[in-house]
Amino acid sequence: MSILHRTTALQDFDPLAHLRAVPFFAKLPDGTLTRLVARCPIQNVPPERVLFREGQAGDALYVILRGQVEIVQTLEGTPVHLSTFHEGEYFGEMALLDDATRSATARTLTDTVLLQVRKPDFLDLLREHPSLFTDAARVLSLRLRETNHQRLADLTREKHELEESNRRLRANYETTLEGLSAALDLRDQATQGHSKRVSLYTLLIAKAFDVPPAQHDALRHGALLHDIGKIGVSDAILRKTDTLTLTEWAEMKKHPEWGAAIIEKIEFLRDARDIVIAHHEKFDGTGYPRGLRGAVIPLGARIFAIADVFDALTTFRPYRMPSSPQDALTVIRAGAGIHFDPALVPAFEQALPEMIQILRESFVE
DSSP: OEEOOTTSSOTTOOHHHHHHTSTTTTTSOHHHHHHHHHHSOEEEEOTTOEEEOTTSBOOEEEEEEESOEEEEEEETTEEEEEEEEOTTOEEOHHHHHHOOBOSSEEEESSSEEEEEEEHHHHHHHHHHOTHHHHHHHHHHHHHHHHHHHHHHHHHHHHHHHHHHHHHHHHHHHHHHHHHHHHHHHHTSGGGTTHHHHHHHHHHHHHHHTTOOGGGHHHHHHHHHTTTGGGGGSOHHHHTOOSOOOHHHHHHHTTHHHHHHHHHTTSGGGGGGHHHHHHTTOOTTSOOSSSOOOGGGSOHHHHHHHHHHHHHHHHSOBTTBOOOOHHHHHHHHHHTBTTTBOTTTHHHHHHHHHHHHHHHHHHTOO
């Protein structure tokens, strides 16, 4: 940076006239302004020059007589634009008022002419003209409000961008889960579409039973992936149309535990474990794999049990034709207290019309 003396460079540039146009100094007597110009360096600074960096000592106030200066602050390693100062404005006073280091970095954007009021001269001005302190405090307060407003706007924008990113990520998760459950269903030709239907049925019954929305994702994921443990069951057993042997049945009955072991390794699916491991438990304790009874069976698994049996009864299987929804209702009512939680049967009946609609739509093609 080159220092311009009053009698040398920029012959047509009158720093005193420019200083009078600065509101902060406009009320000062000409004598005071003349002494200030005589004592303080005037700098002609090219574009993209750093005047000071955050963390440096605050040793001067800068008055822009011509040009533009940008103020930037580093947040979490990233430079963030705070403000731009133009001709007739000043900056850098905060560090002089509180004796702190610079809180931001200043750099020129254009060819800029600056009056650099060093700290002793600035403090002398405040002592000689106390009203300047009030003016400085008012301007500083305005800047802080503007900076806070801008930062709030930035945070709001970032929040919305993060929410949209999370929404897309969540949608991708859901699509992946649906694809995985569909792939599992394809291993058994008799159950195509089963996982998606029972996930919808489970949510309808849960809503009718006033299960809080915060628990719906776990129910949906558990229903979609309830049979994920069948990955470990051989095709010979899974596709067998005859009655399973005791050995084959013993292998088949392991799939809830195998599925739970898979789910536990995926953090965002761990809440789905209750359905995966307990979807074959029965209310009277005769189910598997642990023989749980009554309310000891997780609520999600008790809801799912009704959805699962309804879908099994109302869809085609190699060993029988599908039953009507009304016949399925009769079976589920008869199973209350044995296979099913009797407190959930009324919720199932309430959800039944929508479940029938889903059943019909799934076989439109």
